[in-house]
Amino acid sequence: MNDILQNQIAYYRARAGEYDEWFYRLGRYDRGPELNQLWFEEVAQLVEAVRALTPIQATLELAAGTGIWTTELAAISQHVTALDASPEVLAINQRKVGNRPVSYRMVDLFEWQPDQQYDLVFMSFWLSHVPPERFDPFIAAVRRAVRPHGRVFMIDSLPEWTSTAKDHAAYQPDSIYHTRKLNDGQEYQIIKVFYDPDDLKRRLAAQGLAAEVHTTGRCFWWAQARPV
Numbered sequence: 001m002n003d004i005l006q007n008q009i010a011y012y013r014a015r016a017g018e019y020d021e022w023f024y025r026l027g028r029y030d031r032g033p034e035l036n037q038l039w040f041e042e043v044a045q046l047v048e049a050v051r052a053l054t055p056i057q058a059t060l061e062l063a064a065g066t067g068i069w070t071t072e073l074a075a076i077s078q079h080v081t082a083l084d085a086s087p088e089v090l091a092i093n094q095r096k097v098g099n100r101p102v103s104y105r106m107v108d109l110f111e112w113q114p115d116q117q118y119d120l121v122f123m124s125f126w127l128s129h130v131p132p133e134r135f136d137p138f139i140a141a142v143r144r145a146v147r148p149h150g151r152v153f154m155i156d157s158l159p160e161w162t163s164t165a166k167d168h169a170a171y172q173p174d175s176i177y178h179t180r181k182l183n184d185g186q187e188y189q190i191i192k193v194f195y196d197p198d199d200l201k202r203r204l205a206a207q208g209l210a211a212e213v214h215t216t217g218r219c220f221w222w223a224q225a226r227p228v
Helices: 002-014 019-023 033-051 068-076 087-097 132-145 197-206
Strands: 056-062 077-084 102-106 118-124 146-157 177-181 187-191 209-215 220-227
Touching: 002 087, 002 187, 033 068, 033 146, 033 220, 056 068, 068 077, 068 087, 068 118, 077 087, 087 102, 118 132, 132 146, 132 197, 132 209, 146 209, 197 209, 197 220
Parallel strands: 056 077, 056 118, 077 102, 118 146
Antiparallel strands: 146 220, 177 187, 209 220
């Protein structure tokens, strides 16, 4: 398992310059006007839900990536701490965010333990990359990072919708192992886990987080949880 986790980190480091093509439906991720419109309409629902979190004093963003959500979080938070294992994506993130109140730390989230608490712990498209056997210890760490009246906010993909590149094989929801390709043809194996909303709520509750889980339609789910 450690080998595939290191492979997954290597993939996202190598993919740093391509990552935004996925989110903005460019190049290999362009699925045509109709499906692209559906994607962006559902992204707008996510943005609305995130902006409704305001105001926040201290936010922790896990797997911050290229800054798509860091920019949104910085607009509603007095300060954001952004963690990621890839220096390449953090460099892109910092260029996007500019002089907003964000500090950065390069951290392997499979080794991460919180050293303080936050009003909001946020992650987007990360939980699905956590192997099932690491779910409980990871969420336990997230729970420790949240202040007593704080919140956890998560965004991830639904299995009904394939968000991958046109030259990728479709995800097989029964498997957690998937091969993904870069623009230059290099291939990497990653973890991708799809969650049933009711099962996700149950598993979060077992770690002391009471969650509401919502779907945007075909593309995404998002959850807001509070410590209990």
